Amino acid sequence: MQRDEQIFELIQAEKERQLHGIELIASENFVSDQVMEAAGSVLTNKYAEGYPGKRYYGGCEVVDEVEQIAIDRAKALFGAAYVNVQPHSGSQANTAVFAACLKPGDKILGFDLSHGGHLTHGSPVNFSGKLYNPVFYGVEQETGVLNYDKIQEIATKEQPKLIIAGASAYSRDIDFKRFRAIADSVGAILMADISHPAGLIAKGILNDPIPHCHIVTTTTHKTLRGPRGGIIMMGEDFENPFGITLKNGNLRKMSSLLDSAVFPGNQGGPLEHIIAAKAIAFGEALTDDFLNYQLQVKQNAATMAEALVSKGYNIISGGTDNHCMLIDLRNKNLSGKDAEQALVKSDITVNKNMVPFDDKSPFVTSGIRLGVAAVTTRGLKEDDMLAIAELVDDVIVNYENESALEAVKDKVNAMMKDKPLFV
Ligand code: PLP
Numbered sequence: 001m002q003r004d005e006q007i008f009e010l011i012q013a014e015k016e017r018q019l020h021g022i023e024l025i026a027s028e029n030f031v032s033d034q035v036m037e038a039a040g041s042v043l044t045n046k047y048a049e050g051y052p053g054k055r056y057y058g059g060c061e062v063v064d065e066v067e068q069i070a071i072d073r074a075k076a077l078f079g080a081a082y083v084n085v086q087p088h089s090g091s092q093a094n095t096a097v098f099a100a101c102l103k104p105g106d107k108i109l110g111f112d113l114s115h116g117g118h119l120t121h122g123s124p125v126n127f128s129g130k131l132y133n134p135v136f137y138g139v140e141q142e143t144g145v146l147n148y149d150k151i152q153e154i155a156t157k158e159q160p161k162l163i164i165a166g167a168s169a170y171s172r173d174i175d176f177k178r179f180r181a182i183a184d185s186v187g188a189i190l191m192a193d194i195s196h197p198a199g200l201i202a203k204g205i206l207n208d209p210i211p212h213c214h215i216v217t218t219t220t221h222k223t224l225r226g227p228r229g230g231i232i233m234m235g236e237d238f239e240n241p242f243g244i245t246l247k248n249g250n251l252r253k254m255s256s257l258l259d260s261a262v263f264p265g266n267q268g269g270p271l272e273h274i275i276a277a278k279a280i281a282f283g284e285a286l287t288d289d290f291l292n293y294q295l296q297v298k299q300n301a302a303t304m305a306e307a308l309v310s311k312g313y314n315i316i317s318g319g320t321d322n323h324c325m326l327i328d329l330r331n332k333n334l335s336g337k338d339a340e341q342a343l344v345k346s347d348i349t350v351n352k353n354m355v356p357f358d359d360k361s362p363f364v365t366s367g368i369r370l371g372v373a374a375v376t377t378r379g380l381k382e383d384d385m386l387a388i389a390e391l392v393d394d395v396i397v398n399y400e401n402e403s404a405l406e407a408v409k410d411k412v413n414a415m416m417k418d419k420p421l422f423v
Pocket residue numbers: 027088089090091092117118120166167168193194195196219229230
């Protein structure tokens with residue numbers, strides 16, 4: 001068979017882009033060589049509908065072992081009693097949880113997308129806002145942080161069936177214990193979506209949701225530094241409270257409801273090559289090296305946020321506890337879209353992002369979101385964060401000046417020249 005040069009040339013071009021640029025997209029990271037190898041392995045050839053030991057296809061002995069190792073390592077990493085490693089993405093993990101816990105039309109309470117939430121937390125353009133009845137909490141205009149008393153008020157008034165704690169663009173730690181008290185007061189199920197800070201949480205750097213939340217979902221590819229995908233977890237105590245009682249009086253446990261909601265409810269065959277890559281990433285995340293990496297992520301983000309604040313940037317909530325920050329550019333007189341485009345011309349990749357109380361559309365936005373998980377993987381430290389803050393500022397100030405953007409690009413490429421990228 002002829003090699004498909006057209007596609008491989010594009011893959012090479014993307015690799016060059018990743019090598020030469022500064023990657024500040026908060027949801028991205030660079031996986032290790034072994035994670036990449038597993039993701040591109042022969043396991044992609046195997047069908048394995050079902051779960052380890054209970055498959056609908058023959059020849060699953062090997063992938064059974066792989067999947068069980070992934071489950072066991074995720075349990076050890078997060079201190080979870082139940083893990084499903086099959087969701088193809090974070091969105092599919094959330095879809096499965098909703099399908100297991102809710103009926104169409106049930107009310108859900110999530111973090112407003114424009115304040116930092118995710119599409120799957122009730123946005124009207126997403127299944128979560130179409131199939132269910134969403135209401136939202138947000139951040140305070142003055143402080144940019146969550147006000148738990150107000151979340152309690154909304155929950156008491158709205159009586160949601162499920163509450164989602166978690167975000168895509170929130171730089172502060174989340175009080176899961178307080179969320180649980182709110183959920184208990186209205187008899188709601190509490191789901192944490194820790195997609196962004198999962199790596200920091202796994203290493204004990206941020207609050208742990210597992211003891212407090214009935215169900216926890218995460219993507220595996222952000223701070224967790226695994227392949228693209230999702231997982232669903234539960235702590236020790238949450239098997240029974242929301243299980244369904246069957247006609248014969250037996251209780252259908254939450255874990256079996258969740259498993260059935262993933263397969264056959266929402267997916268067919270699991271991606272065993274990705275599950276192998278997840279297993280390897282979880283193994284990496286169990287090491288002390290990964291703790292040092294996460295400590296560096298937190299330090300780098302704090303350093304970058306401080307440097308940007310000192311240059312007059314309005315970071316929502318004034319700083320960061322995790323890997324990311326959301327910048328309101330309205331005092332800099334350019335939109336998130338203009339900033340994203342100018343930064344890309346200088347080989348710095350970020351995404352435009354709505355900010356709380358934004359007056360611009362999601363296609364334009366007033367803000368950008370920055371994260372440091374990817375650049376930290378490439379070995380960048382605090383001094384580099386100060387240099388990156390200078391470069392970002394240079395671009396923002398000169399966003400219409402092509403030669404200034406070109407000069408920043410040269411500096412970016414020189415900075416990243418010797419920084420290793422896996423592969
Ligand atoms: N949940 C949160 C909080 C996220 O930030 C994301 C992705 O950005 C997702 C879910 C969805 O993940 P995926 O893109 O894998 O569907």
